[in-house]
Amino acid sequence: MVRYLTIRLLQMFVLFLVFLTILFFLINAQPGDISAQFVGNPDIPPEAKQILRERLGLDQPLFAQYLFYIRNVLTLNLGVSFDHYPRTVADILLTALPRTLYLFGIATLLSYIVGFQTGKMVAWRRGSAAETGTMVTSIILYTVFYPWFAILMLWFFGSQLNWFPLGKFLTPAQWFDAPYTANQVFNTMLLSMFLAGAGVALVVWGTGKFVAEPVPRTRARRILFALIAISMLAFWLISPMSRYAADIAYHTVLPVTTLTLVFYAAITLLTRSSMLETLREDYIFTARAKGVPEKVIRDRHAARNAMLPVTTSFVLAIAFIIGGGIVTESIFSWPGLGLTLLNAVNVEDLPVAMGALAFIGLLALFAHLVADVLYAFLDPRIRVQG
Amino acid sequence: MTADRSMVAGKQEGEKPELDPGPILEVDHLIMNYRTKDGYVSAVQDVSFTIGRGESLGLVGESGCGKTSIAMSLMRLLPDNAEIQAGKIVLDGDNLLELSDEEMRRRRWNDIAMIFQGAMNSWNPVYRVGDQIREAIDLHWEEKPTVAVANARIAELFELVGLDPAMMDRYPHEFSGGMKQRAVIAMALSCDPKIIIADEPTTALDVIVQEQVLEELRSIQHEFGMSIIYISHDIAVIAEITDHLGVMYAGKLVEHGLTEDVFARPRHPYAWLLLSSTPSVTGPRLNLNPLEGEPPDLLHPPTGCRFHPRCPFATDQCAAEEPPMEEIEPGHLVACWNYEQVPEMKAESA
Ligand SMILES: Nc1ncnc2c1ncn2[C@@H]1O[C@H](COP(=O)(O)OP(=O)(O)OP(=O)(O)O)[C@@H](O)[C@H]1O
Ligand code: SF4
Ligand SMILES: [Mg+2]
Numbered sequence: 207m208v209r210y211l212t213i214r215l216l217q218m219f220v221l222f223l224v225f226l227t228i229l230f231f232l233i234n235a236q237p238g239d240i241s242a243q244f245v246g247n248p249d250i251p252p253e254a255k256q257i258l259r260e261r262l263g264l265d266q267p268l269f270a271q272y273l274f275y276i277r278n279v280l281t282l283n284l285g286v287s288f289d290h291y292p293r294t295v296a297d298i299l300l301t302a303l304p305r306t307l308y309l310f311g312i313a314t315l316l317s318y319i320v321g322f323q324t325g326k327m328v329a330w331r332r333g334s335a336a337e338t339g340t341m342v343t344s345i346i347l348y349t350v351f352y353p354w355f356a357i358l359m360l361w362f363f364g365s366q367l368n369w370f371p372l373g374k375f376l377t378p379a380q381w382f383d384a385p386y387t388a389n390q391v392f393n394t395m396l397l398s399m400f401l402a403g404a405g406v407a408l409v410v411w412g413t414g415k416f417v418a419e420p421v422p423r424t425r426a427r428r429i430l431f432a433l434i435a436i437s438m439l440a441f442w443l444i445s446p447m448s449r450y451a452a453d454i455a456y457h458t459v460l461p462v463t464t465l466t467l468v469f470y471a472a473i474t475l476l477t478r479s480s481m482l483e484t485l486r487e488d489y490i491f492t493a494r495a496k497g498v499p500e501k502v503i504r505d506r507h508a509a510r511n512a513m514l515p516v517t518t519s520f521v522l523a524i525a526f527i528i529g530g531g532i533v534t535e536s537i538f539s540w541p542g543l544g545l546t547l548l549n550a551v552n553v554e555d556l557p558v559a560m561g562a563l564a565f566i567g568l569l570a571l572f573a574h575l576v577a578d579v580l581y582a583f584l585d586p587r588i589r590v591q592g
Numbered sequence: 593m594t595a596d597r598s599m600v601a602g603k604q605e606g607e608k609p610e611l612d613p614g615p616i617l618e619v620d621h622l623i624m625n626y627r628t629k630d631g632y633v634s635a636v637q638d639v640s641f642t643i644g645r646g647e648s649l650g651l652v653g654e655s656g657c658g659k660t661s662i663a664m665s666l667m668r669l670l671p672d673n674a675e676i677q678a679g680k681i682v683l684d685g686d687n688l689l690e691l692s693d694e695e696m697r698r699r700r701w702n703d704i705a706m707i708f709q710g711a712m713n714s715w716n717p718v719y720r721v722g723d724q725i726r727e728a729i730d731l732h733w734e735e736k737p738t739v740a741v742a743n744a745r746i747a748e749l750f751e752l753v754g755l756d757p758a759m760m761d762r763y764p765h766e767f768s769g770g771m772k773q774r775a776v777i778a779m780a781l782s783c784d785p786k787i788i789i790a791d792e793p794t795t796a797l798d799v800i801v802q803e804q805v806l807e808e809l810r811s812i813q814h815e816f817g818m819s820i821i822y823i824s825h826d827i828a829v830i831a832e833i834t835d836h837l838g839v840m841y842a843g844k845l846v847e848h849g850l851t852e853d854v855f856a857r858p859r860h861p862y863a864w865l866l867l868s869s870t871p872s873v874t875g876p877r878l879n880l881n882p883l884e885g886e887p888p889d890l891l892h893p894p895t896g897c898r899f900h901p902r903c904p905f906a907t908d909q910c911a912a913e914e915p916p917m918e919e920i921e922p923g924h925l926v927a928c929w930n931y932e933q934v935p936e937m938k939a940e941s942a
Contacts, residue, residue: 292642374787418739488713495708496779497700507716527625586718586763 207582214578218571223276225567228546230275233342234268250291256284275303278565289550295561298546300559303565305375306397306542310531310569314463315519317469320515325477326472326509329485340474344543352530356537359464370460373539376453384450387589391450405434461538462494473525476519481512516586520577524570543569615642616786616819617666622679624665633890635661639679639899640917643787643836645901648813648820650830650851651865654887661843665788666821667706669697684786694849702732705785707776707793707809714776715764722746723762725779732783747862749778752816753808770801777809787819794829808831827866831855839863842888842898849924859920859931861903868937897929905930 284295326494328337364372376388409430418425442448485508493503532544550558582588624636635658643649651659664670666681667942668688683703716724726742747757753774777810780788794802810833813820824830837851847860858864885902894901900910909929917927
């Protein structure tokens with residue numbers, strides 16, 4: 207596993223360099239000189255222009271510029287925004303990144319969990335009315351033109367029913383005399399979610415390794431899960447941040463739901479077909495012959511194997527997820543990487559745009575890595591060889 | 593470990609267990625069809641046989657004659673389009689066809705286990721082989737054992753089938769074909785079933801491994817005193833390891849008796865043709881097809897005796913009337929109008 211991970215990380219690094227190279231030369235292949243874009247910008251004072259020019263090495267030949275660029279990206283030295291001068295690009299992006307991670311993370315996790323369960327049940331009850339209904343809904347959701355669907359959701363739940371705010375990240379009026387910045391609150395939210403997730407993973411791993419008998423293992427897991435849930439709850443009940451966190455959470459409902467629905471449809475369709483495949487395998491027959499109860503066959507034997515192609519598909523779906531993410535962010539004015547990129551492109555804020563693209567590339571590679579590790583974890587055939 | 597589980601330790605190798613009176617399995621006029629869009633496929637037509645405790649029965653017949661269909665009927669694991677029209681399957685006194693699904697589920701593996709035709713893929717790739725055997729043990733042992741006790745039992749079984757007990761912690765893809773098949777045998781033994789059905793358990797293996805696995809299977813069967821149904825289209829293999837033999841043709845059992853009787857004097861023309869094309873039990877196996885004509889179409893099976901279109905002894909009666917299963921000598925049954933005309937076996941040199 208360690209070897210596998212090392213190889214994967216190295217591959218990832220090389221891929222990232224390739225990505226940066228392509229990015230750099232694509233941007234440079236555009237007509238016009240980069241320097242011309244900000245030399246003519248009256249908002250930037252001349253000293254800053256000179257610093258930028260030197261930092262970007264714009265007075266150097268193209269190849270030297272390229273090396274400069276790579277070095278700058280790898281040291282997170284992404285320059286200063288044209289549009290938000292004098293904020294650095296790194297600062298802008300590091301603020302936006304957690305918001306994107308949050309949106310993608312929750313939507314992906316939710317859609318995978320719920321979509322997998324739905325796909326599993328639907329395949330199991332093949333031919334039922336529930337199957338037909340789910341299939342029709344999923345196919346519609348999956349094939350619908352996504353930006354239109356997002357606007358529809360916003361119009362219906364935001365504008366017509368008035369249940370949810372019309373986009374944005376928070377309600378400014380409530381934050382007037384807030385003792386925290388939005389980022390502090392939001393990062394605490396993210397951190398607590400991450401800790402809870404890590405705790406659950408740790409419990410599953412630890413009990414699996416150290417408690418051999420299944421009955422005490424299940425009991426230990428339940429107790430520890432409950433402990434995690436209680437401590438999370440206690441923290442947010444006591445914390446004075448919770449009022450502000452609630453406001454942010456309220457703003458996230460609609461974009462997260464919209465994005466989740468579309469991923470969910472895809473996962474449901476995928477799981478169903480994968481599950482129908484596994485149900486035909488010989489080992490399912492073996493399980494029946496062994497007298498394994500039907501529900502256990504469904505969950506422990508069929509669904510567990512149906513998970514493998516669904517996990518693989520995650521890698522293939524990353525482009526789709528990122529595209530969907532950018533659209534979602536712009537329609538719901540969600541200040542993440544996607545919206546940052548879009549705004550930067552609109553105002554020709556080149557350093558921010560290039561930085562955002564680099565970050566998105568990194569994010570895609572990272573998602574890839576997560577899927578790979580998960581796959582290796584799920585499939586012993588990979589795990590052992592690696 | 594409970595006493596009744598430790599049969600392995602107590603018995604001397606090669607010693608035949610005491611046989612209880614009364615058959616362990618009785619199949620009585622079983623009729624099973626597959627519903628298809630073109631009509632019914634008559635896969636098992638009025639098949640009856642019994643197996644005594646500790647006995648072994650071989651079922652032979654060409655591909656598609658319904659061997660697997662019988663096995664699946666016994667396990668009650670038929671596909672959705674299969675319909676058991678009539679008959680009884682009495683296992684140790686209980687008619688399996690009358691049990692509820694839940695009761696049948698509890699019987700599977702506990703009373704009647706199976707070694708599959710496609711055993712190479714019968715392991716779930718994501719679980720350790722030992723854990724998959726333990727799943728059966730946990731389900732069926734009267735008292736669910738601790739992991740340690742179950743593992744000790746699995747280790748014992750692994751040794752019995754010639755596998756390194758350390759292999760139980762490995763995944764299926766780390767096993768060779770022969771090892772997987774041995775592990776399947778170990779799993780079949782894990783709950784001390786009364787009867788094991790082995791459906792072509794060695795077809796996917798190379799010849800040397802086949803021999804070894806068969807040999808082990810036979811010695812284990814003797815040791816445990818369980819009954820076994822051994823299905824194959826390779827009659828030479830069957831002859832080596834079974835004491836009773838059933839010959840099937842087109843969904844029907846056409847001849848049934850002690851293996852040595854059927855071998856020495858096959859009375860059904862199909863069995864006779866089959867055996868005379870097998871030069872010697874121990875010699876090289878020539879899988880010649882001795883039959884002329886088309887294999888039967890079970891959607892529209894021939895009238896009367898299903899073998900009549902291909903039978904060298906056929907008469908007008910054969911095409912019109914179905915021959916009943918008749919006991920022509922003690923324990924030797926044949927379904928043929930003209931069995932008396934079937935000559936003695938040809939010389940070994942044929
Ligand atoms: N699910 C099914 N639906 C329709 N017909 C079937 C089905 N399964 C088997 N059959 C048909 O039933 C007949 C008996 O099949 P079965 O598998 O029992 O034969 P077999 O003797 O085991 O053959 P083999 O030696 O090839 O394994 C064949 O003609 C086959 O085509
Ligand atoms: S009954 Fe007639 S057709 Fe059938 S096997 Fe006997 S002789 Fe041949
Ligand atoms: Mg078969």
